[in-house]
Amino acid sequence: xxxxxxxxxxxxxxxxxxxxxxxxxxxxxxxxxxxxxxxxxxxxxxxxxxxxxxxxxxxxxxxxxxxxxxxxxxxxxxxxxxxxxxxxxxxxxxxxxxxxxxxxxxxxxxxxxxxxxxxxxxxxxxxxxxxxxxxxxxxxxxxxxxxxxxxxxxxxxxxxxxxxxxxxxxxxxxx
Amino acid sequence: xxxxxxxxxxxxxxxxxxxxxxxxxxxxxxxxxxxxxxxxxxxxxxxxxxxxxxxxxxxxxxxxxxxxxxxxxxxxxxxxxxxxxxxxxxxxxxxxxxxxxxxxxxxxxxxxxxxxxxxxxxxxxxxxxxxxxxxxxxxxxxxxxxxxxxxxxxxxxxxxxxxxxxxxxxxxxxx
Numbered sequence: 334x335x336x337x338x339x340x341x342x343x344x345x346x347x348x349x350x351x352x353x354x355x356x357x358x359x360x361x362x363x364x365x366x367x368x369x370x371x372x373x374x375x376x377x378x379x380x381x382x383x384x385x386x387x388x389x390x391x392x393x394x395x396x397x398x399x400x401x402x403x404x405x406x407x408x409x410x411x412x413x414x415x416x417x418x419x420x421x422x423x424x425x426x427x428x429x430x431x432x433x434x435x436x437x438x439x440x441x442x443x444x445x446x447x448x449x450x451x452x453x454x455x456x457x458x459x460x461x462x463x464x465x466x467x468x469x470x471x472x473x474x475x476x477x478x479x480x481x482x483x484x485x486x487x488x489x490x491x492x493x494x495x496x497x498x499x500x501x502x503x504x505x506x507x508x
Numbered sequence: 509x510x511x512x513x514x515x516x517x518x519x520x521x522x523x524x525x526x527x528x529x530x531x532x533x534x535x536x537x538x539x540x541x542x543x544x545x546x547x548x549x550x551x552x553x554x555x556x557x558x559x560x561x562x563x564x565x566x567x568x569x570x571x572x573x574x575x576x577x578x579x580x581x582x583x584x585x586x587x588x589x590x591x592x593x594x595x596x597x598x599x600x601x602x603x604x605x606x607x608x609x610x611x612x613x614x615x616x617x618x619x620x621x622x623x624x625x626x627x628x629x630x631x632x633x634x635x636x637x638x639x640x641x642x643x644x645x646x647x648x649x650x651x652x653x654x655x656x657x658x659x660x661x662x663x664x665x666x667x668x669x670x671x672x673x674x675x676x677x678x679x680x681x682x683x
């Protein structure tokens with residue numbers, strides 16, 4: 334797996350992953366009907382760093398070299414301006430067809446390393462859906478703690494109003 | 509006291525109040541050196557409703573009618589897009605020269621009524637500085653609960669890193 338900054342040429346596949354991620358209405362705050370323009374304005378916003386994770390397909394390109402496919406993307410940015418800009422924020426999406434391969438975990442570890450490299454002192458997630466247990470557990474394994482619970486803050490497509498969590502992790506030691 | 513939607517002609521005084529609010533670096537996430545353009549782009553953003561509180565000065569205008577002065581401003585907006593847009597968010601500033609007159613409380617009550625009128629189901633504050641006790645207590649008196657604590661998320665000008673609170677209040681009953 335390779336994780337690198339996103340290029341303009343990645344936008345089509347990133348949008349496909351974004352669409353697939355929001356379609357079930359169970360894990361991401363964006364509405365399933367969010368238009369591409371709005372979604373990509375958010376994912377590639379000014380001040381936001383956008384990365385993609387790619388996997389080798391096992392095929393060789395006609396022009397030579399390994400063929401690879403983008404299977405996930407994440408964003409990294411400051412969570413607050415000014416006197417709160419020492420805390421970073423990140424968001425993650427994995428292609429549903431590539432789940433279970435450790436891509437989310439690899440992007441999470443990459444994001445923590447990038448945030449530390451950029452001088453951030455902590456990372457905060459503002460809106461982790463409480464019913465998305467695999468995400469909650471992944472972030473806990475990576476050292477995040479639930480520091481807040483937002484009652485009924487997410488309208489889950491099947492479960493109705495469910496809680497969202499605020500999760501937080503210091504970057505100042507390796508604990 | 510009168511609270512009404514802000515007009516373009518209120519921008520000068522709103523910016524003065526904004527500047528005075530951020531100057532001490534102890535209560536608001538924006539840096540004391542934030543330029544007017546950036547501050548007002550935030551306070552008067554698209555999708556944000558901006559209000560002002562005005563007090564009668566006791567003088568009569570040369571053209572007739574009571575003279576009044578803007579002494580506070582607040583903003584109201586959705587806290588999250590899409591499947592989280594049933595939760596509102598608000599931010600408040602009071603002219604330091606007009607503190608202790610109940611303007612913050614009046615704007616808070618006005619914001620709760622406006623949010624309910626607009627169909628929001630709850631109100632969330634994402635970043636209440638823990639050392640700003642008068643604000644924390646005011647919001648608690650208005651029915652908000654601390655639902656999250658962000659460790660060291662605010663760089664206080666005199667106290668260094670201090671916690672920020674996430675505060676939340678349902679709008680679905682009068683409790």
